Amino acid sequence: MSIALPFLALILATAFAAYHRLRLAVWAALAGSLLVACGLLGASPTATLVAAAMLLLVAVPVLIPAIRKPLLTAPVLRVLRKALPPLSQTERIALETGSVGFEGDLFNGKPDWHKLLAYPKPQLTPEEQAFLDGPVEELCKRINDWEITHVHADLPPELWDFLKQNKFFGMIIPKEYGGLGFSALAHHKVIQKIASISSVVSATVGVPNSLGPGELIHRYGTQEQKDYYLPRLAAGIEVPCFGLTGPFAGSDATSIPDYGIVCKGQWNGANVLGVKLTFDKRYITLAPVATLIGLAFRMYDPDGLLGDTKDIGITLALLPRDTPGVDIGRRHFPLNSPFQNGPIHGREVFIPLSQLIGGVAMAGKGWNMLNECLAVGRSITLPSTASGGAKAGAVVTGAYARIRKQFGLSVGRFEGVEEALARIGGRAYVISALSQATAAAVDRGDVPSVPSAIAKYHCTTAAREVSKDVMDIIGGKGIVLGPRNFAGRGWQAAPIAITVEGANIMTRSLLIFGQGSILCHPYILKEMRAAQDPDSRAGLQALDGVLYAHIGNAISNAVRSLWFGLTGARLQTGLPGDAYTRKFFRKLNRYAANLALLTDVSLGALGGRLKFKESLSGRLGDVLSHLYMMAAVLKRHHDEGCPDADKPLLAWAFHNSVYEIESALSQALRNFPIRPLGWLLWPLVFPWGRRAVAPGDRLSRRVANLLMNPNEARDRLAAGAFLTPGDNNPGGRINSYLAQAIAAEPVERKFLKALKSGQITALEFPAQVEEAVRLGVITADERAQLEALRAITLDTIMVDDFDSAELRAACAPAPHPGTTRAVA
Known part of the structure; x- marks a missing residue:
C-alpha cells in the first residue's frame, strides 16, 4: 500500500482537477501537496519520488512557455498544418456567418443551466398579440382548405387580398418602411396558427417572411432599394419569390451553374453597366404569382470592367417580373398541397448593377447573405409549420380517440392506441418547445446556424411521425379526402417540409454535427484558424493559447463521462430546477460530457476524414440534437412555472430523448471507424452498459389521458393552434365536442x-x-x-x-x- 499510495494520490489529484476543470498550476500544486502528505504518512520514498518525477515531467514543460512553445506547440502546429484539409467555400462561409448560443455549452461538456434558464421568457408585445387574436384569427376563419387544395388549387382572390391588406407579407419589414416590424416570436406564432388549419396558406405567408427579397433587402440592400421595395413588399404591391435551387444545384448551393456576365446594356433607354444573366431555377415558392424575383447566380467579369477579379462569386439580384427575357414557367404540383411553386428561367437577361442586392459592394457575398437568412428561415418557418400541425393533430386526435367507440369502448383506451397517442403528445410537446426556442434565439440577436438545422430536421421529422400516428388512429377518417377530413392534407404535405431548405438526410448527416463540431466547439475553430494562419509566429502564439486548454477540457470530459456513468450522474450539486427536474439536468450533464468526449476523440483520430464519415456524424448529431431539444423543453417548463399537470409530457419527452441519445452513442461506438478506439471509449461512456429505456406503458397511458380529457396541460399544448369550430374547421369541431361527449x-x-x-x-x-x-x-x-x-x-x-x-x-x-x- 505504501508503494501504491503516491500514485493513487496523483491519480486522485488529476481526476479531481479534471472534473472541476482547475487550472494546470492548481493541479500541479494540489498533486504536489498530496505527494508531500504521502511522504509524511510513510509512503515508499522511492514510489513518492517516481510519482513526483512524473508530475514534474508533465507540469514543467507545459507551465513554462519558453519550453512549451518550441518543444510541444510548434510540432503540433506543423502536424495540424498538414493534417487539416482546406475548407470548401460552402463550409468556410457557413462557419463565418453562424453564431453560437447555448449549444456551445453542450459541446463544452459542462452546460451552464443557470444561463439557459436566465434567458428572458419569450413574450409577445400587446400589438403582436392583438394581431394574432384579430387578423390571424379572422384569416383562419376564412380559410377553407378543401376548396384551396381541391377546387381552386390556389388561394381564392379574396384571401390573397386579405393577406395583402393586413400586411401578412410584411411581418418582418420594419415599421418605418410600412411593415409590421414583428419579432421572430410573433412570426413563429402567426405561422404556427395558420399551419394548424392550412399548410398551403402557411407556406404562402411564410416564404416572404423568411428566405426572400424582403429580408435580404432589409439586411443588405442599398438605401434606395430599401426605400423603394420594402414599402411595396409590405403592402403586397409586390409579391416576392427567391430563386436559389436549380436542377443541378441542391444542397450545395455554391455550385449553382446559373451565371451573370458583367457587360454594358440597355436599361430604361440608357446604356449602363450591368450583368447579363442566364439561369434555370425550379421548386421556387410563389414564382408563378411573383412580381419581384430574387435571384442567386455566379457573377463573372471577364473583361475586368469592375476590377481584376474575374470570378466574383455568388451574387444576389432583384428582377422585376416584366424584365425582358424572364420566363416564369408552369406550376409544380407539390403532393396535393398546391401552394404556388414553379420554375423560372432566363437567357441573357440584362439588369443594371443597381439591381444587385446591396449594389456592387455586395457582389460576390451572396452565399454569406443567404447563409444568414437560411439560418433564420429554418429557425422559424418550417419548425413553426410543424408545431401548428402537431398541436392541432394532438388535441383533435385525442378528442377523436375519446369520442370514437369500438366494442363499447373509446378507441383511445386500447393500449396500442394509447402508445400512439403518447407519441403524438410527447412529440408535439417537444416540437412546440423547440420551435419557440429557436425563434427566441433569433430575437436575442443570434444567427442560430446549428439550432436552426436541429429545429428544421427534428421538428419536420417528428411532425411526420405525428401525422403518421394520427392517420393510424383515425383510420378511414384520414384517408377519405374531403371537407370533413382534418388530417389527410397534412399527411400528404409532411414530406414537403422534410425536403425543402436542405433535405433532412443531408441536414442530419452533414450539417448538424459537421458544422456544430467546429462552430460550437470552444477550441476547434480557433485551432483551425491558428493552423491556417500564414504568419507562423502568429499561428504559434494563437495555437499556444488554446491547445492546452483544449487538452485539459478533453481530459475533463473523459473523467466526467466515467464518473457520471459510474454514479448514474447522481452526485452533483449546484444544479437548477426543483426536486423533479433536477434529476433531468443531472442526466443531461452526463450526456453532454459523453458528446464532448466523442467529439474530441473523433476529430483527433479522424481529422479531415470525419466529414466523410456521415453515419458517425449523423449519430453524434442526434446526441447534440436531443440534448438541445431537452434544453428547450426544460426551459419552456421553467418559463411556464413548472406546472405539475405537464409532468407526464415532460417525462415522456425526456425519457424518449435519453433513450435516443444512448442508442446513438451505442451505435457510434460500435461502428467507430477505428474499432479498437471504440472499444476503449465504451467503458468511459457506458461503464455499466446502457441503462436508459424508452417511455413505459404507465407513462404513455398518462400522456394519452391528457389528450383525451379536458385539462390545463392539454390547453397549454393546444395554445397557438386554430381550434375555433366552424364549417371550415372539422378538427376544431371535433375538439369542441370533447367535454360534451x-x-x-x-x-x-x-x-x-x-x-x-x-x-x-x-x-x-x-x-x-x-x-x-x-x-x-x-x-x-x-x-x-x-x-x-x-x-x-x-x-x-x-x-x-x-x-x-x-x-x-x-x-x-x-x-x-x-x-x-x-x-x-
Missing part, C-alpha cells in the same frame, strides 16, 4: 347496458332511446344528451362522398412541353 358517457353506459341485456328490443337508434325513456332506463333529459352525443359522434367519424364528376379535373392537362430546358 365525456359528460354523456355515464348515460351512454346505462343505455348500452340495457341494450346488451335485451331490456331494449328496438333495432334503430331513435326507437331505442324512445323505448329506454318509456322503460325508465334514462330520463327525457338524458335522452337529449344521447341524441346530442349521436350527432357529434356522427360528425366526428363521418367522411365525405362525391359524384364522380366532382373529382374530375375541370380541364384536361395541356400537352407537356417536354424535358426540362437546358441552359447552355
Whole structure:
C-alpha cells in the first residue's frame, strides 16, 4: 500500500482537477501537496519520488512557455498544418456567418443551466398579440382548405387580398418602411396558427417572411432599394419569390451553374453597366404569382470592367417580373398541397448593377447573405409549420380517440392506441418547445446556424411521425379526402417540409454535427484558424493559447463521462430546477460530457476524414440534437412555472430523448471507424452498459389521458393552434365536442347496458332511446344528451362522398412541353 499510495494520490489529484476543470498550476500544486502528505504518512520514498518525477515531467514543460512553445506547440502546429484539409467555400462561409448560443455549452461538456434558464421568457408585445387574436384569427376563419387544395388549387382572390391588406407579407419589414416590424416570436406564432388549419396558406405567408427579397433587402440592400421595395413588399404591391435551387444545384448551393456576365446594356433607354444573366431555377415558392424575383447566380467579369477579379462569386439580384427575357414557367404540383411553386428561367437577361442586392459592394457575398437568412428561415418557418400541425393533430386526435367507440369502448383506451397517442403528445410537446426556442434565439440577436438545422430536421421529422400516428388512429377518417377530413392534407404535405431548405438526410448527416463540431466547439475553430494562419509566429502564439486548454477540457470530459456513468450522474450539486427536474439536468450533464468526449476523440483520430464519415456524424448529431431539444423543453417548463399537470409530457419527452441519445452513442461506438478506439471509449461512456429505456406503458397511458380529457396541460399544448369550430374547421369541431361527449358517457353506459341485456328490443337508434325513456332506463333529459352525443359522434367519424364528376379535373392537362430546358 505504501508503494501504491503516491500514485493513487496523483491519480486522485488529476481526476479531481479534471472534473472541476482547475487550472494546470492548481493541479500541479494540489498533486504536489498530496505527494508531500504521502511522504509524511510513510509512503515508499522511492514510489513518492517516481510519482513526483512524473508530475514534474508533465507540469514543467507545459507551465513554462519558453519550453512549451518550441518543444510541444510548434510540432503540433506543423502536424495540424498538414493534417487539416482546406475548407470548401460552402463550409468556410457557413462557419463565418453562424453564431453560437447555448449549444456551445453542450459541446463544452459542462452546460451552464443557470444561463439557459436566465434567458428572458419569450413574450409577445400587446400589438403582436392583438394581431394574432384579430387578423390571424379572422384569416383562419376564412380559410377553407378543401376548396384551396381541391377546387381552386390556389388561394381564392379574396384571401390573397386579405393577406395583402393586413400586411401578412410584411411581418418582418420594419415599421418605418410600412411593415409590421414583428419579432421572430410573433412570426413563429402567426405561422404556427395558420399551419394548424392550412399548410398551403402557411407556406404562402411564410416564404416572404423568411428566405426572400424582403429580408435580404432589409439586411443588405442599398438605401434606395430599401426605400423603394420594402414599402411595396409590405403592402403586397409586390409579391416576392427567391430563386436559389436549380436542377443541378441542391444542397450545395455554391455550385449553382446559373451565371451573370458583367457587360454594358440597355436599361430604361440608357446604356449602363450591368450583368447579363442566364439561369434555370425550379421548386421556387410563389414564382408563378411573383412580381419581384430574387435571384442567386455566379457573377463573372471577364473583361475586368469592375476590377481584376474575374470570378466574383455568388451574387444576389432583384428582377422585376416584366424584365425582358424572364420566363416564369408552369406550376409544380407539390403532393396535393398546391401552394404556388414553379420554375423560372432566363437567357441573357440584362439588369443594371443597381439591381444587385446591396449594389456592387455586395457582389460576390451572396452565399454569406443567404447563409444568414437560411439560418433564420429554418429557425422559424418550417419548425413553426410543424408545431401548428402537431398541436392541432394532438388535441383533435385525442378528442377523436375519446369520442370514437369500438366494442363499447373509446378507441383511445386500447393500449396500442394509447402508445400512439403518447407519441403524438410527447412529440408535439417537444416540437412546440423547440420551435419557440429557436425563434427566441433569433430575437436575442443570434444567427442560430446549428439550432436552426436541429429545429428544421427534428421538428419536420417528428411532425411526420405525428401525422403518421394520427392517420393510424383515425383510420378511414384520414384517408377519405374531403371537407370533413382534418388530417389527410397534412399527411400528404409532411414530406414537403422534410425536403425543402436542405433535405433532412443531408441536414442530419452533414450539417448538424459537421458544422456544430467546429462552430460550437470552444477550441476547434480557433485551432483551425491558428493552423491556417500564414504568419507562423502568429499561428504559434494563437495555437499556444488554446491547445492546452483544449487538452485539459478533453481530459475533463473523459473523467466526467466515467464518473457520471459510474454514479448514474447522481452526485452533483449546484444544479437548477426543483426536486423533479433536477434529476433531468443531472442526466443531461452526463450526456453532454459523453458528446464532448466523442467529439474530441473523433476529430483527433479522424481529422479531415470525419466529414466523410456521415453515419458517425449523423449519430453524434442526434446526441447534440436531443440534448438541445431537452434544453428547450426544460426551459419552456421553467418559463411556464413548472406546472405539475405537464409532468407526464415532460417525462415522456425526456425519457424518449435519453433513450435516443444512448442508442446513438451505442451505435457510434460500435461502428467507430477505428474499432479498437471504440472499444476503449465504451467503458468511459457506458461503464455499466446502457441503462436508459424508452417511455413505459404507465407513462404513455398518462400522456394519452391528457389528450383525451379536458385539462390545463392539454390547453397549454393546444395554445397557438386554430381550434375555433366552424364549417371550415372539422378538427376544431371535433375538439369542441370533447367535454360534451365525456359528460354523456355515464348515460351512454346505462343505455348500452340495457341494450346488451335485451331490456331494449328496438333495432334503430331513435326507437331505442324512445323505448329506454318509456322503460325508465334514462330520463327525457338524458335522452337529449344521447341524441346530442349521436350527432357529434356522427360528425366526428363521418367522411365525405362525391359524384364522380366532382373529382374530375375541370380541364384536361395541356400537352407537356417536354424535358426540362437546358441552359447552355
